[in-house]
Amino acid sequence: MTPVSALAKYKLVFLNDQSISKTSIITHFIYDKFDNTYHATIGIDSLSKTMYLEDRTVRLQLWDTAGQERSRSLIPSYIRDSSIVVIVYVASNKSFLNTSKWIEEVRTEMSSDVIIVLVENKTDLVDKRQVSIEEAEAKAKDLSVMFMETNAKAGFNIKVCFRNLYFLHAH
Structure with a gap:
């Protein structure tokens, strides 16, 4: 009888x-699906999903952190x-500028080989865009992190983003 291999698990933390x-x-x-109602995350929420790929099945553990200052510690x-x-981040100056401090904090806590990905959300808000895609790509390159765009409301690039996140880690 062939031994059953353990399902590979990957922890992704969103900050x-x-x-x-x-x-x-x-x-x-x-x-x-997209939920129109806003619910602030208190502390941390953890969800997981099994992803079926061409040649393997993996389990993603998704950690959704609260953005409130009191949860930072x-x-x-x-x-x-x-x-x-x-x-x-969303394409506003404040949330984009804050990404540098988050990246620095992650690198302080973890080794330099940690995979960090900068993800822009709400790409549909073109009229409110204060940060160009070129600026975001340049920042990602300067900080040696990956860059992706998503739009959770429209579902744009959501599945692609998670597949890419898995493949970034696996290769």
Whole structure:
């Protein structure tokens, strides 16, 4: 009888300030729908989903962190054993500028080989865009992190983003 291999598990932690739609990205991936109601994450929420790929099945553990300042002291314990850290922002100057501090915090807590991905959400808000895609790509390159765009409301790039996150870690 062939032994059953353990399902590979990957922990992905989502970070940034409050009201950046980290939860929307995660819930759209898990449930394949967008929830219009806003629910602030208190502390941390953890969801998992099995992803079926061409040649393997993997389990993604998705950690949705609260963006409130009072929860910041818990962040080091959340990210310590993560496979990938995802820094989410919307194309406003404030949330984009704050990504640098989050990336620095992750690198302080973890080794330099941690995979960090900068993800822009709410790409549909073109009229409110204060940060160009070129600026975001340049920042990602300067900080040696990956860059992706999503729109949880429309479902744009959500599944692709999670597949890419897995493949970033696996290769």
